[in-house]
Amino acid sequence: MAHPxxxxxxGAIIGLITALVAFPTRVGRLLAPAGGVVVDGIRWVSETLPDWAFILTVFLGTMIVAVVVAYEFxxxxxxxxxxxxxxxKRIVRFVTPNTPIGKAAFAFCVTILFLIGSVWALPYVIGDIGANSPITDSGDLSNTSDPQDSAEEVTDHYGQLLADDTIISGQDASSYDRPRPDTDGDRLKDSWEERGxxxxxxxxxxxxxxxMDLYVQINYGSYTHPLTQREKQMLTEVWAEMPVRNPDGSTxxxxxxxxxxxxGYGGAIGEEIVAGGPEIRDYYTARNLGPRRCQYxxxxxxxxxxxxxxxxxPGFSSIVDDQPPESDGEIPARVHVIxxxxxxNVAGKVGGRKHTTEGWLSTADDTFLSDATAQDLNDGLAGSGYFQQNLC
Structure with a gap:
């Protein structure tokens, strides 16, 4: 006899599966925060453990869960x-084997199929297992026999998809009222930074x-992959290494x-995000940012x-595709696009142009800050009069 x-x-498992099938978007929004934490945790484990240990851990964990669920069912x-x-009873006897050994074998086969399916699908759920994953390596070269040809095709495609990615606001940096005094030019008043x-x-x-400090709030749409610890670390390193001068003598x-x-603001936003162009500003609201608007x-x-x-x-809002094509360098694609x-956002137009001829702000796969962009940033981060006057 089963306990209550x-x-x-x-019943909860059956109800959840039924709700996901009937109302995938609504239920996805409710589960997005918890799902993001779980996926981020799995990806953190994948980066911490060797590949073989990670696969073994996932297999054992999935097996335990499968056995417990199968037993309860x-x-x-x-x-x-x-x-x-x-x-x-006749239907049940027809679907399942009649003998105890047959029933045990049936349950065993279902469990094994569940385990194999879970491990096989894992890379598609959380992305690459690691930076040097054989899954990643084979996938990158699956359409060509020449690695150099593959890299060139990716770079060309990468540039084409960044060629028209800017939204020019009606009021630009010239109409932005910068808080003063602002010694380092990061648009944050000195007294604010001193108080925190x-x-x-x-x-x-x-x-x-x-x-210079740059505060960034990242919001995830439903069914997206949170940034990994490696991606966040590389983002901070990229910006820390930019050749931009500071009053304290550092760069x-x-x-x-x-x-x-x-x-209550960062993380899962509780809905799917499908946006491009000015639509991204629709998310820059008091509901999503609160007092952070025009500071974050x-x-x-x-x-x-x-x-x-x-x-x-210039401005304060942007979007990055959750699954951009991989670049041909060591920098993860999402780090590059972000x-x-x-x-x-912070440079606006450089020399009157949306993109530079080289560097991070070009449409190439460069991973350095161009002299022209550095010179503009040395004069202070650009602010947006449009955001300040209309969205904040």
Whole structure:
């Protein structure tokens, strides 16, 4: 006889599966925060353990879950069949083997298929297992026998998808009212950085009035992959290494990333994000940013239409496609696109142009800051009069 707790457990699983089939979008929004945490945890484990240890851990964990779920379903199902009528019993006997050994073999085969399917599908759920994963290597070269040809094709495609990714606002940096005094030019008033918060209550953790700080809130659409620890670390390193001068004698920009729900704003946004062009500004709202508006940049991770990403130039909003084609360098594709779009935000037009001829802000696969962009940033991060006057 199944216990009430076992029946409730099985009923909850069946109810969840039914709800996902009937209302995938609504249920996806509800599960997005928890799903993001689980996926991020799995990806963190995948980067921490060797590939063989990660696969073994996933296999054992999945096997334990499968056995527990199968056991509970068997107990509840057995109790239900015993109470069922003769017709239901005949159907059950027809579907499952009659002998105890046959039933055990049937359950074993179902469990094995579940385990194999889970491990096989894992890379498609969480992305590459690692930077040097054989899955990644084989996938990158699957359409060509020459690695150099593959790299050139990726770079050309990459450039084409970044060629038209900027949104020029009606009022640009010239109409932006910069908070003063702002010694380091990062658009954050010195007194705010000293206190670690703005007068409206936006937290500025670890701010430094003598070194440029860039606060970035990342929001994930439903069914997207959170940034991995490696991606976030590389983002901070890329910006810290930029040749931009600071009053304290250092170079670089300190990037502060919030992609959690600690303050109720970063992380899963609770809906699918499909946007391109000016649509990305629709997410830059009080609901999604609160007092952070015009102090924090918002990077949306979702489906970017018509480009790898979009960025306001200048401005505070951008989007990066959740699954961009891999670049041919060591920098992960999403790190490259996020850096590119954030530079649109903080540099605006460089020399009157949306893109530079080289560097991060070009349509090439370059991974350095061009002299022209560095010169503009040395004069201070560009602000947006459009955002300040219309969205904040």
């Amino acid at each position: 707790a076992e029946s409730a457990f099985v 068997a107990r509840v199902g057995y109790a239900a069949v015993r109470r069922a009528g003769p017709r239901t 918060r703005t007068p409206d209550g936006a937290k500025l953790p670890n701010a430094d009035p003598d070194r 670089g920009i300190t990037l502060h990333i919030d992609d959690t729900r600690s303050d 940049h918002q990077v949306l991770v979702g489906e970017s239409t018509g480009s790898l990403g979009w960025g306001s130039a 850096t590119h779009e954030l530079l649109h």
